[in-house]
Amino acid sequence: MCGRASIDKEKIPKQHRFAAKLEGVAFEKNFDARPSQQLPIILPDLDKAIIATWASPEKEPDGKPTLPFNVRQENLLFIARFRSLLPRNRCIIPIDGFFEWKEIEAELDENIVEPAVGLGLDMFGNPIRSRAEKKRLKKAKPQKQKYRFTLKDKEPFGLAGLWRESLLPATGELRRYFTIITTQANAAVMPYHDRMPVILSPEDEAKWMNNRLQEKQWYNLLQPYDAKQMAVMAIDDYESTLGNYVAPQLNSR
Structure with a gap:
């Protein structure tokens, strides 16, 4: 779930809390961001966002990804490689929407x-x-309809995530990767998927970025977002990749 998101720096209001963090950070607007692509992430104690790759291609000895594209909130405290990142490797992923698909009867x-x-x-x-x-x-063949999830006010928002650095053995290049933390779906998302990304309120963003807090305090922030503050709309799958969030037509591609 949550394998697609969107971010358009040009549409972030100047007075928005993310504006200063993203100013001067070079990244392309992306209306169909997906794992393996690069996006900005915000770290504690840094004035500017950094660019990182969504999910790591590295594998653990058991074959599982070192940092998958999402991590279940319930697993953070039980899987050692994720728990070790919680104290110093928390991040916020700024986006303006995420997507899910739902099968529709033909x-x-x-x-x-x-x-x-x-x-x-x-x-x-x-x-x-x-x-x-x-x-x-x-x-x-099952047909799928694409849906876009945003805040009702259409403002950008932050997802809770974890990040890590890794040296490429072949070149010694330092790479940064991130994952999105998911939780149980709220009433807005549940009709489409049983999981959703952890959306942080502005107040919770400050706590998530506070390195002086304790593990339990960070963990307790990872809750489903208020469904009343969210909006969902069915969109044309093709048009949405161009940034055109229009209703699907009968001849939708």
Whole structure:
């Protein structure tokens, strides 16, 4: 879940709390950000955001990713490599929306006219079906509708995350990676997915960035966001990758 997000620096109001953090940080606006791509993240005690890659390609001895694209809030205190990041490697991922897909039932074509006379039986005694009937009976491939989740006021918001650094063995280059922390879905997201990213209120952002707090205090911030403050809309999957968050059309790509 939450494998897509959007961020457009040009649309961040100058008075917004993220504006100063992102000023002078070079990154392209991204309307369909996904794991393996680079996004800005905000760290404690740094005046400016840094650029990091969403999820690490490195693997643990058991084959699991060292830093996957998301981490369940429930696992933070039980998986050592995540718990070790909590004291000093917390971050905020500034975005203006995230996306989920939901399967929708395919409708049968009611315009197909069935033949008036049956085609009889084959050599095994099974009914011979017309091409039109086969089309109707064939299991339809599940279709998915894309949905965009934002705050009602359309302001950018911050997700709780963890980050880490890693040296590339081949070049010695220092790379930074991040993951998004997820929690149980609130009432706004539940109809579409049972998980959601942890959205931090401005007050909770300050606490999440406070290195003087304790593990329990950070952990207690990782709760579902107030559903009444969120908005969701069905959007055209293709158009949304261009930054056009329009309602889907009948001929949507």
